[in-house]
Amino acid sequence: MRIDGKAFLLLLGVGTLALAAATVWLWPRLAGSGAKALIGRSSLLLGTQLALAATFLFAVNAWGGFYTSWGQLFGTASAKYSVTDRGAADAGQYDAKALDGVARWPRASRAGLSGARLSGLRSGLDAGLQIYPPADYATRRDEHRRFPVEIVDLTGGAAGLSAATYQQVANTYQVMVAVVTSSVQDIPGVDVPDGRQGRLFWAQDLQAALTAHYRLDPYAPDWGIAGVGPDGTAAVNLAVQDPSHYGLAAAAGDWTHTDPQQSWPGIGKYLASVPTPNISLLYDPSAGAIPQRLRATSGALKVTRQRGLTLLGELDWLGQTIDANADARA
Numbered sequence: 269m270r271i272d273g274k275a276f277l278l279l280l281g282v283g284t285l286a287l288a289a290a291t292v293w294l295w296p297r298l299a300g301s302g303a304k305a306l307i308g309r310s311s312l313l314l315g316t317q318l319a320l321a322a323t324f325l326f327a328v329n330a331w332g333g334f335y336t337s338w339g340q341l342f343g344t345a346s347a348k349y350s351v352t353d354r355g356a357a358d359a360g361q362y363d364a365k366a367l368d369g370v371a372r373w374p375r376a377s378r379a380g381l382s383g384a385r386l387s388g389l390r391s392g393l394d395a396g397l398q399i400y401p402p403a404d405y406a407t408r409r410d411e412h413r414r415f416p417v418e419i420v421d422l423t424g425g426a427a428g429l430s431a432a433t434y435q436q437v438a439n440t441y442q443v444m445v446a447v448v449t450s451s452v453q454d455i456p457g458v459d460v461p462d463g464r465q466g467r468l469f470w471a472q473d474l475q476a477a478l479t480a481h482y483r484l485d486p487y488a489p490d491w492g493i494a495g496v497g498p499d500g501t502a503a504v505n506l507a508v509q510d511p512s513h514y515g516l517a518a519a520a521g522d523w524t525h526t527d528p529q530q531s532w533p534g535i536g537k538y539l540a541s542v543p544t545p546n547i548s549l550l551y552d553p554s555a556g557a558i559p560q561r562l563r564a565t566s567g568a569l570k571v572t573r574q575r576g577l578t579l580l581g582e583l584d585w586l587g588q589t590i591d592a593n594a595d596a597r598a
Contacts, residue, residue, distance in 0.1 A: 271338050272330040280326060284319040291316050386448075388473035391465040393455055395423060395474075398431070398447040400438040401482065414483045416490035416590045418583055419474070419514075420447040424454035424498035426521070429579060437580075441587030444482060448474070454498055457506030470506050471513040489548075489593045492516030494582035497523055504549060504562070508535055511545040516589055518550040518582035524557045535559040544569050550585045552577040 269276045291312040298308040328334075335341045384397040402415065418437065422428050428447060438445045448455075456466035470493070478484055485491075491514050495503040500519025507517035539545075539561045546568035551558070553573045565571045574581065 271326070271335055271341060272333065277323075277327060277330060280319075280323050284316075284323045287312075287316050287319050386474060386477055388469045390472050391469035393464060393466070393469045393473070394450070395455065395469070396449040398434070398449070399478075399482075400431070400434045400445040400447075402442050402444070403435075403439045405444075405483075412483075414485040416441075416443045416485050416594075417478065417492070418443050418445050418586045418590075419470070419491070419493040420445065420579070420583070421455070421493060421495035421499040421502055423448055423450035424495070424502070426496040426499050426579070429583075433580065434583075437583045437587060441590060443587060443590060444478070444484060445583070446474075446478060455502065457502030457504070458509060466502060467506060467510055470502075471510045475513060487515075488512055489515035490590055492518070492586035492590065494518040494520075494579065494586060495523070496521040496579055499523075500551070504551065505535065507547045507549065508545055509538060511547045515546070515593075516548050516586055518577070518585055519555075520552050520577040520579060520582055522555050523551065524555045524559075536561055548572070548589055550574060550577070550582060 269279075294312060295309065298305045298312070338344075384399060386395050386397055388394065405415070418441075420428065420434070428449075434445045434447060437443070453464070455469055456464055457470060459465045459467045475491070479486065488511060493503040493506060493514055493516070495501070495518075497520075500521060500523030503517040504519050504523065507514045536559045539559075544567045548570040549562065550572045551562070552575060554575050562569075562571060572585070574585075
């Protein structure tokens, strides 16, 4: 019987109650001044007190987990442990399986791959994907090259662009374009307490699954995300809170007036408690109510403002910024 098990505690409690009842029943029978009566009363009192103390102490132990076995309590538990080497954990094999509808190493892909679906292993969120590699992605001369990525967030229901337009962006800037859609719910750019784990989806599930299938650059400034309206809110929040995964973000439309859940805990409050993130942002200032800390470039945070911004304009800006970053590193 386990020292912290419910059965043991129940048995101990019942025994304590029975001993208390026996004490009450036997007390009148042990009245008197003789030695036998004195020893009997003392034994009943001592037994009842010890039972109450044991019940209390074992209940506290079960709640706190101080001792989990009788061996630990009496000091007879073995201090020897055995370790079995099962090999290195290979999360990649699970990330590769998370993306359905895509061949592992597509070599003849010249058009976007539609109908793919991502099941987020960490976040528990699902989304549809359309993936557009550059036209020469599969050529032998580029087989060792790793490509930057532009993520298009359409999970909030915003209108997207044509497949030909996405493919043109991929070819022009030599990037992988991944369009993310969701027919059930929008996916925020933050991990909402007791809600959707959006940051976990974008920064880990999506990136890991795409990297498991394609030759992609892991460098954060080569990963950008764009969105319109609520999707733009998600893009900005994601880059601000996770610059180690996304170094670029663009937001068009009415991206500052969205469900509070989309921006939890709020950009202003978040930036007040952390160092300035090293990211580049593009947004439409006509949305109004721009967070104070995003109104101008400040240190590592680079801000570009463009009125009348469209989704295509966002993708062009992402491609141009990725090219500029590559030139700066060269």
